[in-house]
Amino acid sequence: MSDFALGQRWISDSESDLGLGTIVAINGRRISMLFPATGDQREYVAGSAPLTRVSFNPGDSVESAEGWTLNVHQVMAEDGLNIYIGERSDNGEKAQLLETRINHHIKFNKPQDRLFTAQIDRNDWYTLRYDARCMQHKYQTHPLVGLAGARTALIPHQLHIAKEAGSRVAPRILLSDEVGLGKTIEAGMIIHQQLLTGRASRVLILLPESLQYQWLVEMLRRFNLKFAIFDEERCGEYDESEENPFETEQLIIAPLTILSESDKRLEQACQASWDLVVVDEAHHLDWSEEAVSPQYSAVEKLAKICAGLLLLTATPDQLGHQSHFARLRLLDPERFYDYATFVKEEAGYKAVADLAKLLNSDEKIDADGLEKLKSLGEQEQGEGFEASVLSINDADKTVAQQARHKIIRSLIDRHGTGRVLFRNTRASVKGFPKRCVLPTELELPSEYRAAADWWLKRHPEDYSAKAVAPLLTPEFLYQNAISGDIEWWRIDPRIDWLAELIKENKQDKFLIICARASTALTLEQAVRVKFGLNAAVFHEGMTIVERDRAAAWFADQDEGCQLLICSEIGSEGRNFQFARQLVLFDIPLNPDLLEQRIGRLDRIGQRNDIQINIPYFADSAAETLFNWQHKGINAYAETCPAGVKVFEQQNDALLTALASNQFDETQIKPLIERAKAEIEQINLQLEEGRDILLELNSKGFDGERIAEDIEAMDDDTQLVAFMLQTFDVYGVSQDDKGEQCIAINPTEHMLEPHFPELGDEGMTISFDRETALSREDVRFISWDHPMVQGCFEMINAGEMGNNAVSILNNKALPEGTYLVELIFVVETSAPKQLQPGRFLPPTPVRILLDKAGNDLAAKVTFDGLNKQLKPVNKQVASQLATALQPQIHELIGQAETKANVERDNLIAQSIAKVDEELGDEIERLTALKAVNPSIRPIELESLIQQKTALHEHLKQARVKLDAVRLIVVSHN
Numbered sequence: 002m003s004d005f006a007l008g009q010r011w012i013s014d015s016e017s018d019l020g021l022g023t024i025v026a027i028n029g030r031r032i033s034m035l036f037p038a039t040g041d042q043r044e045y046v047a048g049s050a051p052l053t054r055v056s057f058n059p060g061d062s063v064e065s066a067e068g069w070t071l072n073v074h075q076v077m078a079e080d081g082l083n084i085y086i087g088e089r090s091d092n093g094e095k096a097q098l099l100e101t102r103i104n105h106h107i108k109f110n111k112p113q114d115r116l117f118t119a120q121i122d123r124n125d126w127y128t129l130r131y132d133a134r135c136m137q138h139k140y141q142t143h144p145l146v147g148l149a150g151a152r153t154a155l156i157p158h159q160l161h162i163a164k165e166a167g168s169r170v171a172p173r174i175l176l177s178d179e180v181g182l183g184k185t186i187e188a189g190m191i192i193h194q195q196l197l198t199g200r201a202s203r204v205l206i207l208l209p210e211s212l213q214y215q216w217l218v219e220m221l222r223r224f225n226l227k228f229a230i231f232d233e234e235r236c237g238e239y240d241e242s243e244e245n246p247f248e249t250e251q252l253i254i255a256p257l258t259i260l261s262e263s264d265k266r267l268e269q270a271c272q273a274s275w276d277l278v279v280v281d282e283a284h285h286l287d288w289s290e291e292a293v294s295p296q297y298s299a300v301e302k303l304a305k306i307c308a309g310l311l312l313l314t315a316t317p318d319q320l321g322h323q324s325h326f327a328r329l330r331l332l333d334p335e336r337f338y339d340y341a342t343f344v345k346e347e348a349g350y351k352a353v354a355d356l357a358k359l360l361n362s363d364e365k366i367d368a369d370g371l372e373k374l375k376s377l378g379e380q381e382q383g384e385g386f387e388a389s390v391l392s393i394n395d396a397d398k399t400v401a402q403q404a405r406h407k408i409i410r411s412l413i414d415r416h417g418t419g420r421v422l423f424r425n426t427r428a429s430v431k432g433f434p435k436r437c438v439l440p441t442e443l444e445l446p447s448e449y450r451a452a453a454d455w456w457l458k459r460h461p462e463d464y465s466a467k468a469v470a471p472l473l474t475p476e477f478l479y480q481n482a483i484s485g486d487i488e489w490w491r492i493d494p495r496i497d498w499l500a501e502l503i504k505e506n507k508q509d510k511f512l513i514i515c516a517r518a519s520t521a522l523t524l525e526q527a528v529r530v531k532f533g534l535n536a537a538v539f540h541e542g543m544t545i546v547e548r549d550r551a552a553a554w555f556a557d558q559d560e561g562c563q564l565l566i567c568s569e570i571g572s573e574g575r576n577f578q579f580a581r582q583l584v585l586f587d588i589p590l591n592p593d594l595l596e597q598r599i600g601r602l603d604r605i606g607q608r609n610d611i612q613i614n615i616p617y618f619a620d621s622a623a624e625t626l627f628n629w630q631h632k633g634i635n636a637y638a639e640t641c642p643a644g645v646k647v648f649e650q651q652n653d654a655l656l657t658a659l660a661s662n663q664f665d666e667t668q669i670k671p672l673i674e675r676a677k678a679e680i681e682q683i684n685l686q687l688e689e690g691r692d693i694l695l696e697l698n699s700k701g702f703d704g705e706r707i708a709e710d711i712e713a714m715d716d717d718t719q720l721v722a723f724m725l726q727t728f729d730v731y732g733v734s735q736d737d738k739g740e741q742c743i744a745i746n747p748t749e750h751m752l753e754p755h756f757p758e759l760g761d762e763g764m765t766i767s768f769d770r771e772t773a774l775s776r777e778d779v780r781f782i783s784w785d786h787p788m789v790q791g792c793f794e795m796i797n798a799g800e801m802g803n804n805a806v807s808i809l810n811n812k813a814l815p816e817g818t819y820l821v822e823l824i825f826v827v828e829t830s831a832p833k834q835l836q837p838g839r840f841l842p843p844t845p846v847r848i849l850l851d852k853a854g855n856d857l858a859a860k861v862t863f864d865g866l867n868k869q870l871k872p873v874n875k876q877v878a879s880q881l882a883t884a885l886q887p888q889i890h891e892l893i894g895q896a897e898t899k900a901n902v903e904r905d906n907l908i909a910q911s912i913a914k915v916d917e918e919l920g921d922e923i924e925r926l927t928a929l930k931a932v933n934p935s936i937r938p939i940e941l942e943s944l945i946q947q948k949t950a951l952h953e954h955l956k957q958a959r960v961k962l963d964a965v966r967l968i969v970v971s972h973n
């Protein structure tokens with residue numbers, strides 16, 4: 002410790018938050034120190050005082066009490082006080098600053114300042130900081146950012162779509178996988194990826210009101226994304242303040258109806274800017290040349306102003322091919338501008354599809370095929386196309402396959418709806434359970450027949466769906482049209498049949514779907530009164546909260562109810578795959594609606610064969626329809642994508658047959674035969690036609706590989722070690738619960754009052770995907786998890802661990818010699834949407850200097866050195882740092898020069914990476930644009946802009962000293 006003099010500036014080692022102290026009195030060995038920043042005064046005894054003298058070196062900047070800053074050039078001493086001589090940074094004038102006039106609010110948070118002012122951190126904190134830097138750098142440059150962290154099983158077709166669409170700039174696509182194949186999950190993965198990579202920050206999800214909580218929960222549970230639901234009530238809260246409700250949150254879920262039913266809300270939604278708009282159950286966006294639905298108009302307005310747009314529907318053709326086309330137009334109005342042209346183009350893909358099919362097989366491509374490919378190549382001038390053609394019959398199977406995949410990708414890019422539309426089918430995904438079709442014929446009560454006759458009399462010769470569909474719900478006709486006296490369930494044989502079925506399958510849960518809410522309600526009453534069975538009901542008359550409560554009651558495995566009785570709305574979007582028994586209390590006319598119903602159970606996650614129970618009335622419209630659907634288009638045992646088309650083709654004949662309300666085999670048989678033939682024909686066409694391209698596009702070739710890469714990330718123990726160490730250092734308690742689970746809780750000894758994502762009640766976490774998937778209560782901690790990201794930020798943003806002093810016990814080095822380890826960070830401050838992290842994320846640069854200024858970092862690794870180091874107590878550490886201050890100061894200057902050289906290298910590398918990645922993509926899109934109009938100009942323009950802006954920002958990258966460690970050699 003140096004000699005004391007009045008006016009000297011010191012800092013307390015144990016109370017550094019008091020700020021800079023000034024010696025105000027010296028009485029023999031007693032020293033009085035005033036800390037003006039806090040007004041505190043302390044008495045110390047010289048010799049044992051935990052104090053460190055604050056002194057600066059040439060090259061430092063010091064703030065004066067008046068607020069100006071001096072760049073120190075020289076330090077002199079007079080009467081025990083330092084005088085700093087240099088230049089003022091505000092006016093460039095030469096100036097002197099006496100130690101007593103230094104600003105007492107000065108904060109020492111730079112690593113070297115803290116080292117020299119005795120604020121020395123523990124070695125394990127220093128290590129944690131360096132680890133956090135290295136790991137964050139590794140994470141930010143990883144190609145799977147945003148893809149690996151979802152709490153989902155690794156399903157290749159989903160991963161392919163998510164990677165393909167999620168990595169685009171403002172993706173505009175239609176996700177139309179068959180029911181239950183995971184469109185919501187795919188959309189979630191895309192949103193997650195776009196948010197985590199900075200491509201998006203504002204997202205709006207529009208959906209049928211009945212699905213809003215399911216989405217809310219899926220986004221939170223699977224992706225840790227906290228959406229807010231904006232229904233009319235919530236929006237209304239902002240009316241008085243005239244604030245735009247849609248601008249008050251970043252991630253919003255809203256029922257589509259609030260926009261389609263209110264011009265004001267639509268206007269507000271359009272005024273708020275969106276990076277991504279998602280529309281679920283997009284088949285409701287009905288459009289034809291004659292009539293445009295309000296839902297379509299609302300989305301059309303939004304589609305014009307939002308950047309990315311995801312439309313989700315399992316049944317894109319449900320409202321006809323024109324509507325399908327119209328939805329594609331929402332995605333890209335320039336590409337899909339005219340329906341007739343679109344239809345013509347669709348028909349023209351056969352030749353290309355034939356080639357794609359051949360390439361996707363193991364067959365050798367003969368001379369004819371090669372010729373066709375070459376001529377395609379000439380038309381398209383695709384990069385590397387011809388080179389790939391030469392390798393497609395290569396003896397090395399891997400080479401041949403790679404070449405074939407490359408060509409197929411190029412064909413997909415250049416033809417049809419390839420880049421816009423994704424559709425996976427059960428046939429292509431495989432591995433789904435069987436559907437068991439269990440029809441039961443029941444006698445039609447005479448009362449029902451009378452009711453139907455009455456109805457038909459009121460609608461003579463009317464073969465519209467509106468007139469015919471009620472025949473499929475005779476209980477409705479009976480109750481409403483004929484008799485209010487005897488409740489329908491007292492005469493309906495389906496009730497006893499149902500009770501029997503339930504009795505035979507006591508352990509099973511039953512989802513019962515009927516067309517009408519009134520039927521659902523009465524049915525619930527019937528099973529309760531007649532058989533004492535409790536059932537949840539779910540229909541459009543209930544509030545959303547009531548519906549969710551009903552669904553949750555049904556889902557509860559321990560205390561839940563056995564039956565859920567739904568009206569048709571229960572058949573859309575909901576997840577009931579934990580049940581295996583489905584009862585179709587009536588049959589819907591439209592095959593897509595039928596598929597939606599079955600799809601509640603036939604979904605990813607269904608572990609049993611599905612029992613589809615169909616109680617239909619003999620010799621009625623239901624028998625006719627069931628036979629046509631089952632035998633004609635096979636809509637029960639399998640999904641039937643072509644069913645709707647055939648249904649539309651045979652609509653008149655089928656409705657006429659149904660209108661008789663009788664089963665006339667001679668009349669229906671030819672219809673069934675025709676339907677079968679047409680299905681076969683369409684399937685053949687699909688097989689031969691453009692859909693092979695669509696299928697290959699949707700399934701991709703990289704899904705398996707992505708899944709393997711994510712598995713490798715999951716198995717990387719580095720993350721586990723890092724998080725456990727962070728919990729330890731920050732004072733979060735950990736309790737190993739076995740089965741790969743750890744309970745973590747805040748404690749009273751936390752370093753920071755708020756640990757990222759950890760509430761007062763604590764949580765159970767797992768780093769194991771399988772465990773997290775099988776246990777609802779467990780959080781899945783992955784690299785993407787906000788807790789991990791929050792820890793990176795917390796560690797890097799604070800000063801904790803930014804310096805340390807250690808002893809190196811190494812006899813090969815002379816005692817008393819020392820090393821200085823410096824961790825610099827090279828960083829840019831580009832806007833997040835440019836994704837600077839992909840090219841130059843904050844990059845740690847480690848320099849290890851010996852006393853002569855030689856850099857040993859390449860020879861001595863961080864971990865290797867760390868293993869040899871011993872801790873040293875704070876006081877000794879501070880004495881060592883103070884004693885070596887001028888030398889360390891000098892070495893920091895030398896290290897900075899080296900770090901700047903490294904910065905220049907990193908800038909050059911990152912710019913080369915930008916040119917390679919974005920340049921390739923720009924070249925590819927430019928070439929594609931010449932042959933495929935589905936490349937949107939904005940996609941290309943924004944890539945070009947991104948490239949230029951990145952160049953600018955990367956060149957501005959700066960070097961910052963992030964941490965410093967003094968290592969002193971001792972032989973004791």
Ligand SMILES: Nc1ncnc2c1ncn2[C@@H]1O[C@H](COP(=O)(O)OP(=O)(O)OP(=O)(O)O)[C@@H](O)[C@H]1O
Binds near residue numbers: 181185315
């Ligand atoms: N990768 C996955 N891991 C775990 N569960 C999944 C995965 N993909 C889908 N699921 C589950 O499978 C079910 C069906 O998925 P999802 O709801 O995304 O399908 P969908 O195609 O949107 O269905 P619909 O056509 O009925 O709207 C959901 O319960 C979902 O949570």
